[in-house]
Amino acid sequence: MIDTSIFQDKTAVYYTLGCKLNFSETSTIGKVLREAGVRTVRKGEKADICVVNTCSVTEVADKKCRQAIHRLVKQHPGAFVVVTGCYAQLKPDAVAKIEGVDVVLGAEQKKDLLQYLGDLRKHESGEAHTSALKDIRSFAPSCSRGDRTRFFLKVQDGCDYYCSYCTIPFARGRSRNGSIASLVEQARQAAAEGGKEIVLTGVNIGDFGKSTGETFFDLVKALDDVEGIERYRISSIEPNLLTDEIIEFVSRSKRFMPHFHIPLQSGSDEVLKLMRRRYDTALFASKVKRIKEVMPDAFIGVDVIVGTRGETEEYFEQAYRFIQSLDVTQLHVFSYSERPGTQALKIEHVVSSEEKHRRSRLLLDLSDEKTRAFYARHIGQTMPVLLERSKPGTPMHGFTPNYIRVEVPHDDALDNQVIPVRMGDFNEEGTALSGAFGDNSVICNKELTR
CATH class of the missing domain: 3.80.30.20 (tm_1862 like domain)
Structure with missing residues (x-):
């Protein structure tokens, strides 16, 4: 049984590189730490724990991982640094040698992150905990x-x-x-x-x-x-x-x-x-x-x-x-x-x-x-858009069923709401269509009303 009392009122910062799967798993790691009493660091604070979830799909990805680790070590001096993800699994010893890294967790170990944190005291050198390929067997839900x-x-x-x-x-x-x-x-x-x-x-x-x-x-x-x-x-x-x-x-x-x-x-x-x-x-x-x-x-x-x-x-x-x-x-x-x-x-x-x-x-x-x-091809049509929260004073964005990015005027009440939006022309950056709230009866073809 892990004594979670040492985690009470501790703070953590999370950094993720790579695919949607990595982001999902980082979020689950964050949930585990929150349940143990760790809160996410606020802007300007120094974190007690740094978690870096790495990618290794390219050589550039490896380089970005190393840069992220160095940056977090510098930004949060004294923090307990955990590195996991694909780069950690493939090159655990190299990652463990990076200055400031305390623990490196492989694909099989990251689901049990809590048990590798110990009392959060910094290690003299990084410790790598990974499994051989044949022993990576478990499925960690996220x-x-x-x-x-x-x-x-x-x-x-x-x-x-x-x-x-x-x-x-x-x-x-x-x-x-x-x-x-x-x-x-x-x-x-x-x-x-x-x-x-x-x-x-x-x-x-x-x-x-x-x-x-x-x-x-x-x-x-x-x-x-x-x-x-x-x-x-x-x-x-x-x-x-x-x-x-x-x-x-x-x-x-x-x-x-x-x-x-x-x-x-x-x-x-x-x-x-x-x-x-x-x-x-x-x-x-x-x-x-x-x-x-x-x-x-x-x-x-x-x-x-x-x-x-x-x-x-x-x-x-x-x-x-x-x-x-x-x-x-x-x-x-x-x-x-x-x-x-x-x-x-x-x-x-x-x-x-x-x-x-x-x-x-x-x-x-x-x-x-x-x-x-x-x-x-979709300009002039009205389509349901799931709108996403944005900073006050900035446009809200969302996506149609067929993944067209739409920009509309800010309104907090519309966050996480599916709203019929009439598609206008491209925004200034050309990254989205400008939308307007119009006649709900003008929804385009039925496949896109779901």
Whole structure:
């Protein structure tokens, strides 16, 4: 039994890098510490505990993690510093040597953070507590409220895919998940706390069911029946796991939004083979086509990696033309980063950093074109928007069901409310459509009234 009396009136600061799953898990860590008596540090205060949840998807991510740790150690002198997350799992000894770090917790240990805090006395040197890959087995539940209106529900962890460029399976372990019954209960609790939107998070959520013999489609159907939650979004799903039955269900769902995020990674079949992806461009195109057939106004976000080993100029041009042909909304573009221990390092053709930057810029410009055209098609329509709190005197923002960002005049009473908003032109920054509250009867096509 942990004596939590030493945590009473202590303060903590949290810093998260990386994906939505990391943010969800940090929020759960914060909840555990709050229940033990630790409050979040206020502006200008020095924290007693610093928790850094790291990412290691690229070399740049590793660097940002180190910078964040150094910055927090400097800002909060004497604080007990805990580092967890993917970088901590992959390079625990290196992290433990960073000045000021007390404890490094791996993927299996972070759920038990309290027991590693001891009496909060600083260590002479950092202590690393991690498990071997084969021993990362447990699924730590997490359903946390974000900074705004939505909850993030962790439904799955780990990955069995071992793509040639990726270290995530080594950082997160094998694919595993919670039970549908437990996840439905967490969704009900989120609704009881006033949540209206839940984002389903995980590492490879379409692979849901390895632990429990269930399927992701079963989970989607069960969550759709939870009263009080008005919107669900699927954070990211592999194209080979996005089945037609899931697409069809979302098209007629009461609560799942017409919004998909599908990792492509490359529009070249040759590069996809080098990456050890489990689909080709024909399958990807068929998924996009099917979504648009049943949900013409669906938002489709796509992940793309440029400059991976083996991506010749010819292969990139193939990829660009393929992506250009797709009826998708937005591209999330990443430059390939060499990761130690990955199979991609055996591929001979190396792309220069300058060429990676050029290819990235081309795809980002293409993304801007596609996103702007998608937004422009909805100007003049009235759509339900879930509005988010903002600072007094600044515009409020929110999203339509199909993930169009909307800006409206500030009104605290509208926080976490779904309001019909008439879409105007782009705001000054071009990042959202300016909205106005108009005639509730002018709601556009019925798929978007949910």
